[in-house]
Amino acid sequence: MSFRDRFRPDLRAAATLVGGGGIVPTTSGALPLVSRFATDHDLARVAWTDIYGDLSLIPVTRAEAMAVPAMARARHIIAGTIARVQLRGYAGDQLLGGDQAPAAPPWLTQTGNGLSAFHRNLWTADDLIFYGWSCWRRVNSTYDGRPLKMYRVPVGQWSVGDGVVYLHDGLNGTPRPAHDGEVKMIPGPHEGLLSFAAGSIRHAADLQRAAGVAAATPAANLVLQQTAGDPIPDADIDKLIARWATARRGENGGVAWASKGVDVKELGAFDAHLLTDGRNAAAVDIARHASLPADLVDATTDGSLTYSTSRDNDRRGIDYGTGLYMGAISASLSEDDTTPHGQRVAFDVEEWLAGTVPGQPASAPAPQQPAAAPAPAPATTGEPTL
Secondary structure (H helix, E strand, O other): OOHHHHHOHHHHHOOEEEOOOOOOOOOOOOOOOOOOEEOOHHHHHHHHHHHHOOHHHOOOEHHHHHOOHHHHHHHHHHHHHHHHOOEEEEEOOEEOOOOOOOOOOHHHOOOOOOOOHHHHHHHHHHHHHHOOEEEEEEEEOOOOOOEEEEEEEOOOOEEEEOOEEEEOOOHHHOOEEOOOOOEEEEEOOOOOHHHHOHHHHHHHHHHHHHHHHHHHOOOOOEEEEEOOOOOOOHHHHHHHHHHHHHHHOOHHHHOOOOOOOEEEEEOOOOOHHHHHHHHHHHHHHHHHHHOOOHHHHOOOOOOOOOOOOHHHHHHHHHHHHHHHHHHHHHHHHOOOOOOOOOEEEEEHHHHHHHOOOOOOOOOOOOOOOOOOOOOOOOOOOOOOOO
């Protein structure tokens, strides 16, 4: 099995998971992922258009969201940070695994399925960002039933109905109820961006497509109007329009030909403000949905501040966005069914943010908050390092 198949098994059938809040517990009795898959992203758009007649009603897919640069940037910042920060065990404020401390839970670093804890945590964050839930499979100890290893079950291999988790690993991928203690469900801080940010994602995607059209046809919008002679047959009109469209895309240097009796009129150019300021505003909306400062996704606002160091950017990204997902993951994994009572797990940056990093004096000062520059003009002194 390839690494791609382990991450996204639905892609083996050229499928794309659809959003719309599909991965949530329901009480209907039916699996909420009945319409999980669209056979192909473009074919799915055709099918949904046939049904609803309105592309805006099509559920936004993860593939569509990731095609939006600002959304991809936000995902990489959040998921990449969570994957790179070590998940540790604590007994109170004592770090587990040291010379004078109890052993840390082995599943913190052991997955048991051939993929690293880095990739497990990375794609867990991805699940929470887009779908609102993530599912881990447990390999339990026969002694006390606590997990020894845990790995992520890719989206598309599990679902939930009537509060029961179903694993899609039965005969021919049919769902079966998970056994008691077989899985660990990790709820996110919200229901998933594909559910509530669909409008902003699609708006940003529409502006991106408009920019592509403007780049391919930088001249003004044109109309070919017949002014004399017999009416031109529809077939000839179609050929004439096709020739003009080809010329505008750059063939022959953008030079086209119009016969006698055909007048060429300009109907206006693309709005540069829409394609520049509009795309920036769309990126700001994406950042707001992801709970990240806008400048971290390379968008600017009138109230943008200047931050002097990459450390400031790191802290802001964690304070305002990434920490929300870290807290959801560590809180779920600290429950008694996973971690022994009296112990907890946390990303070590959470301790740093609280100013209680193990091994530091209790009076150690917490990292300084970033200070706003006096000038209101948006600027950054360097690329965020998250």
